[in-house]
Amino acid sequence: MLSSSQPGASKHGQNLNLVFRALGDPTRRELLARLSKGPAMVTELARPFDMSLPAVGKHLRILENAGLIRRTxxxxxxxxxxxxxxxxTAGEWLAKYTQFWDETFNSLNEYIRDDNVRE
Amino acid sequence: MLSSSQPGASKHGQNLNLVFRALGDPTRRELLARLSKGPAMVTELARPFDMSLPAVGKHLRILENAGLIRRTxxxxxxxxxxxxxxxxTAGEWLAKYTQFWDETFNSLNEYIRDDNVRE
DNA sequence: ATAATAGTAAACCATATGGTTTACTATATC
DNA sequence: GATATAGTAAACCATATGGTTTACTATTAT
Incomplete structure (x- = not known):
């Protein structure tokens, strides 16, 4: 079924690991939300948080390693x-499950069920 | 900016934490892909993995706690x-960033930039 | 030159993850 | 009743996360 190879061995899978894990922390989601309004320096990004600067720095590093932010x-x-x-990329992975969101189990759904959802 | 309250304090945010963290593991994404083709028992789910049954059981528990699977x-x-x-829910969170995916920085994007992306 | 600012590095700590093996419970089968 | 099957529970281990504090580097400002 699905990918016949190792579960997360592909580069794609590795990216998904890093991205989803990065998104699994509320501080990092807040940082992304802030950055969605425009670039900012580290101190600026850290200010709203009740947390040391190195702590925020680590979160930024994780976001950077996931490719979610760039730093100049x-x-x-x-x-x-x-x-x-x-x-x-993450959204596209999730989109493969869109079919299941509306639980209107019509014939289209039936067709999809016979199809593969790949990793 | 964004949510003025604590970064992941809301129930919604807690769900996002659990869901994104659950998705951050390739074994669990494989399990979801398998389940997208229909229900299955634990032993069945564990079979393709080079991993002990208790290990798969733990992954299933994590998926269950994230609300991603049900067990009868x-x-x-x-x-x-x-x-x-x-x-x-996760897809909807991501969808707030759809605007940034196509880097056509048109005037609509300009407008959006002035808007809030909330946690 | 001195001092302040921006930020990382490193050491440390507590808890979480992801896996193992062994033991156990409960249901099904012979 | 004896045995096999489905699955969890518990103890254990190594590494990762998420935070701290202290120390350090490099740039800017006085």
């Missing part, structure tokens, strides 16, 4: 910007 | 079924 250093200022493509 | 026990058999609503 100029002087001592690290400017962070949203890099939303991985969100699209 | 009859006799000694635990039947698991996909419960896709939390996927919808």
């Amino acid at each position: 250093v100029s002087g001592r200022v690290h400017q962070c910007a949203l890099s939303p493509l991985p969100l699209k | 026990v009859s006799g000694r058999v635990h039947q698991c079924a996909l419960s896709p609503l939390p996927l919808k």
